[in-house]
Amino acid sequence: MQHIDVIVVGGGPAGLTAATYLQRFHRRCVLIDAGDSRALRIPESHNCPGFPDGVSGPELVARMHTQAREAGVAFESGSVDSLSRHDDGGFVVSARSRQWRSRAVILATGTRDVLPEVTWAEEAIACGALRLCAVCDAFEASDLRIGVYGPGRAVASHGRFLRSYTNRLVLIPTDHAFDASDDEAFADGATRVLAPGGELRFDGRRCAYREPDGTVTELDTLYPYLGVEAEHPLVACAGAGVERPGETVVDAHQRTRIPGLYAIGDMVSGLNQISVAVGQAAIAATHLHNALPFVPRAASAAIE
Ligand SMILES: Cc1cc2nc3c(=O)[nH]c(=O)nc-3n(C[C@H](O)[C@H](O)[C@H](O)COP(=O)(O)OP(=O)(O)OC[C@H]3O[C@@H](n4cnc5c(N)ncnc54)[C@H](O)[C@@H]3O)c2cc1C
Structure with a gap:
């Protein structure tokens, strides 16, 4: 030894x-x-x-x-x-x-990091379609369509942080615990909130989210907050x-x-x-x- x-x-x-x-x-x-x-x-x-x-x-x-x-x-x-x-x-x-x-x-x-349960996560990280550290790189995503994905409480707090980078924010809660009604960060109508229970997609360049009703929203970049x-x-x-x-x-x-x-x-x-x-x-x-x-x-x- x-x-x-x-x-x-x-x-x-x-x-x-x-x-x-x-x-x-x-x-x-x-x-x-x-x-x-x-x-x-x-x-x-x-x-x-x-x-x-x-x-x-x-x-x-x-x-x-x-x-x-x-x-x-x-x-x-x-x-x-x-x-x-x-x-x-x-x-x-x-x-x-x-x-x-x-x-x-x-x-x-x-x-x-806990990543979304998709086969393409590493590929999407490599091209910046999926990002794991807003403090590190949200500046590069300024004014882009930024998606925030995760449990309602995480989406609310991280969404607030990311709202200062873009007015094209898309919140994607994975549960029904999200309530933005009394949050001033989302009160101006610039933030979209999508329905939980849909599917994340990736086309080799960008991520998208398909809501349960079939509506597809394309995202320039997506931050998952899954812990x-x-x-x-x-x-x-x-x-x-x-x-x-x-x-x-x-x-x-x-x-x-x-x-x-x-x-x-x-x-x-x-x-x-x-x-x-x-x-x-x-x-x-x-x-x-x-x-x-x-x-x-x-x-x-x-x-x-
Ligand atoms: C996509 C992405 C982008 C990021 N961008 C930035 C950025 O722009 N700026 C920034 O400041 N930070 C960024 N970060 C965060 C940054 O990568 C981390 O903060 C940093 O790597 C932490 O360093 P660490 O040494 O603590 O841990 P790590 O870098 O994760 O290193 C831990 C090491 O320990 C090893 N290890 C684990 N268990 C064992 C074991 N039992 N025996 C031996 N070895 C073990 C692992 O294999 C690994 O090599 C980013 C992270 C990600 C995922």
Whole structure:
């Protein structure tokens, strides 16, 4: 079994940043990643600081990966399937029948969007017909016909947010719990509300919604709000608490209630953004470095 300082679980923007910081603090760090970052789904981001012409998710992740590797981070591919606390306060982490011992662990396993139950979801995401992050990219959809799809309450709150981007908003509740009658955001008649119980469609370029009476409404882009998948099993396995799915409880230093276990990125924050993931990674890595035993730098050959 290999003994190291820190294991980072997850190689999206959060985990890659944390590992880069830790390695540059001269900590021995291994990053274990299952290779399914949400960022890999981003066709092109225009709200990522430092990329005025936009950057695709895969390119951004590749650049961050290169930066971490050049700092000296060791990478392992695979899914961590168990995480437990050792009697000495450290952790034992297992992935693909390999085991590591570490003083601390940073969880950066992200979250997974619940998508509409259609076969074409990934294809529609790739061309921007289906979007998953209004904070990230609603600006690019300004003045277009934007659809908002999901349970009534989610459609009401996210529809209100998106109304400031377009006066061609189309709300598509999946249940009968939606009531816009006393919401001033929808009071001017510019927002259409479609009947629940219809069918989402995609023609290879754009989505559309067919109401139960057969009326078809074409959409320039569609935001589904169906929530995130249930909590990552590792969070339960480690005994860290959650407020609700995708919201692991942490303090201001990104510490969970388990000593030595940190959590960062989409698995923690309500605001699922690359900039937030990267910021939390910097906070966690720096706090953890200062909490680990002090290691004075030995005289190096270069200085002698
Ligand atoms: C379509 C789309 C567009 C978006 N556009 C933008 C944008 O323009 N700007 C922006 O700021 N944000 C955008 N986002 C959000 C952004 O992608 C996320 O906020 C960001 O990826 C979160 O980073 P993370 O490292 O926390 O999680 P992730 O990037 O999801 O990475 C988590 C990693 O952990 C791995 N993992 C999970 N479980 C295990 C395990 N047991 N063992 C090992 N590895 C594991 C996963 O495989 C994955 O590689 C977008 C998201 C989507 C889906």
